[in-house]
Amino acid sequence: MPLPSFALAVANLADGPHAVVLSAGNLLNLDSVADSLKLTAPISTRAVLDDWDRLLPALRAVVASGDGEWTALSDATMAAPVEPRQILQAGANYRKHVIDLAVKHADIANGRTEDQVRAETADLMDKRAAQGDPYFFIGLPSAVTGPYDTVTLPAGTHKNDWELELAAVVGRPAYRLSPEEALDAIAGYTIANDLTTRELVFRRDMPEIGTDWLRAKNAPGFLPIGPWIVPKDDAGAVSAMRLTLELEGKAMQDESTEDMLFGVAELVSAVSQTVQLLPGDLILTGSPAGNGMHWGRLLRDGDVMTSTITGLGYQQTPVVNAS
Known part of the structure; x- marks a missing residue:
């Protein structure tokens, strides 16, 4: 399956988990370029996201330079890419999902056909998209x-x-x-x-x-x-x-x-x-x-x-x- 051309992630490397950037099928250990990024190691992906507007162009520049420690993706295992607070x-x-659920739960035997339930729910979804939250x-x-x-x-x-x-x-x-x-x-x-x-x-x-x-x-x-x-x-x-x-x-x-x-x-x-x-x-x-x-x-x-x-x-x- 195709890889993204550029991405932020967390990888389990030989010495443990690290924040990394993916580029061309390889992983840059961000701790190895902490000075260039003006961050303190160990770097977390949440620390990168905390200063995203400054760090995204800096990450692209470091990747383009080829500096730092790189690992082949095949030599790492990937972890959850961030620890979210919320x-x-x-x-x-999703419109079709809601319509399918309505059919699943409707009392079709009580004088209503599946087509009627689908049409009624579709109308409700259109109104919700236009007027709802x-x-x-x-x-x-x-x-x-x-x-x-x-x-x-x-x-x-x-x-x-x-x-x-x-x-x-x-x-x-x-x-x-x-x-x-x-x-x-x-x-x-x-x-x-x-x-x-x-x-x-x-x-x-x-x-x-x-x-x-x-x-x-x-x-x-x-x-x-x-x-x-x-x-x-x-x-x-x-x-x-x-x-x-x-x-x-x-x-x-x-x-x-x-x-x-x-x-x-x-x-x-x-x-x-x-x-x-x-x-x-x-x-x-x-x-x-x-x-x-x-x-x-x-x-x-x-x-x-x-x-x-x-x-x-x-x-x-x-x-x-x-x-």
Whole structure:
């Protein structure tokens, strides 16, 4: 699969984890050029994102010079590319996904056909996109894991699902941004797989309280991210990226960001009306159609998910049951 031409990441090298830059299939250890970057080693990717506007051109210059210690990508293993302070997660943001869910949960036998449910939900989605607001909830940094790490399904659960998402990575402090300002606060983009335990989404003991995203989405390792943070200028058109998740070689999700109800700029602006965004924060932008609930096929022991997004590389995530 093609690599990004330039990206920020964290790699496990011979002497441990290091912040690195990818270029031409090789990794530059940023600690080896700390003086050139006017940073103190050990350098973290969050420290780079804290000063992104200054450091991005400096990183490009150091890479062009060829200075520093370089390692072949094949000699390293990739870790999660950042330790975020905040994870803001958009829900119900892909039109077809919401329509499919409505059909799944509708009482088709009660005088309504599937076509009627689809048409009614499509109309609601059009109205929401025109007049509504994005929906967000919060994820925990403790759920983050690397792009190739094994995920252990929580003990006693049976309905664990995948949700491939484009994640925007914040590159400067920001609050109450307009949509026109929003992308200026974004350093770049990465891949996220926002796993969900479906039987924990709704509280049976207290239905009126609604969804319980804390229990459903924040098990250890339930948010593989990375491997790369690709700067927005290197990532291509964010409005036309292809998201594909394969399970055991079969494409389960395969959709374009064109199907979003709210684009990345609208999402970043909306969440910034409430949240003071900080460098390194992740803003997940929703998952397209094709989740396990749609297919009637959920995650099980021994599965391997391969997740790709145009221009951002890929993840490969094995799944095991709790022992």
